[in-house]
Amino acid sequence: DAGVIQSPRHEVTEMGQEVTLRCKPISGHDYLFWYRQTMMRGLELLIYFNNNVPIDDSGMPEDRFSAKMPNASFSTLKIQPSEPRDSAVYFCASRTGDTEAFFGQGTRLTVV
Amino acid sequence: QKEVEQNSGPLSVPEGAIASLNCTYSDRGSQSFFWYRQYSGKSPELIMFIYSNGDKEDGRFTAQLNKASQYVSLLIRDSQPSDSATYLCAVSLGYIPTFGRGTSLIVHP
Numbered sequence: 001d002a003g004v005i006q007s008p009r010h011e012v013t014e015m016g017q018e019v020t021l022r023c024k025p026i027s028g029h030d031y032l033f034w035y036r037q038t039m040m041r042g043l044e045l046l047i048y049f050n051n052n053v054p055i056d057d058s059g060m061p062e063d064r065f066s067a068k069m070p071n072a073s074f075s076t077l078k079i080q081p082s083e084p085r086d087s088a089v090y091f092c093a094s095r096t097g098d099t100e101a102f103f104g105q106g107t108r109l110t111v112v
Numbered sequence: 113q114k115e116v117e118q119n120s121g122p123l124s125v126p127e128g129a130i131a132s133l134n135c136t137y138s139d140r141g142s143q144s145f146f147w148y149r150q151y152s153g154k155s156p157e158l159i160m161f162i163y164s165n166g167d168k169e170d171g172r173f174t175a176q177l178n179k180a181s182q183y184v185s186l187l188i189r190d191s192q193p194s195d196s197a198t199y200l201c202a203v204s205l206g207y208i209p210t211f212g213r214g215t216s217l218i219v220h221p
């Protein structure tokens with residue numbers, strides 16, 4: 001398995017634009033997590049899915065953020081409209097059972 | 113609210129020494145404990161996991177868990193410059209890992 005795959009690796013966008021981050025979890029994993037990492041706040045859980053169903057989105061900072069998982073092999077995190085304070089590294093991770101979470105390579109988002 | 117606390121460091125140790133990284137957590141019901149290593153610009157990768165009280169050894173790494181004190185630690189023996197990274201402690205209640213902010217470790221030759 002190629003591991004968790006995220007795209008794009010880097011994204012630079014202007015304030016107010018819509019940004020869509022993509023994630024392909026490891027096949028067979030039934031949990032998918034979206035994290036945001038910044039120097040100030042560390043690694044924060046934004047939302048997680050179990051069997052494609054959103055379970056807890058209490059970490060999503062604002063209504064500008066939304067996430068979907070239309071099937072077991074694909075998830076998106078969308079920010080609309082984007083703001084400079086959204087600049088961070090966004091990680092997708094997946095796991096099954098009580099194993100460790102495997103992380104994708106992350107998307108470095110810069111909003112100017 | 114679940115909290116995982118780590119000293120941000122940096123922790124600086126000479127090559128060949130033992131590095132000791134510590135983590136405390138607030139949720140007494142936590143069941144699984146993980147240590148991840150993250151190199152600058154890279155994603156976190158698992159080093160160790162531990163579920164039961166006591167020590168667990170894997171090569172140069174030893175994880176220690178004390179549930180009564182809500183404390184988990186990672187020892188790195190014979191530290192190498194390649195161990196220089198940020199070490200993240202993660203604690204799971206159920207299947208949802210909560211991460212600490214990480215401790216930066218610098219191993220100098």
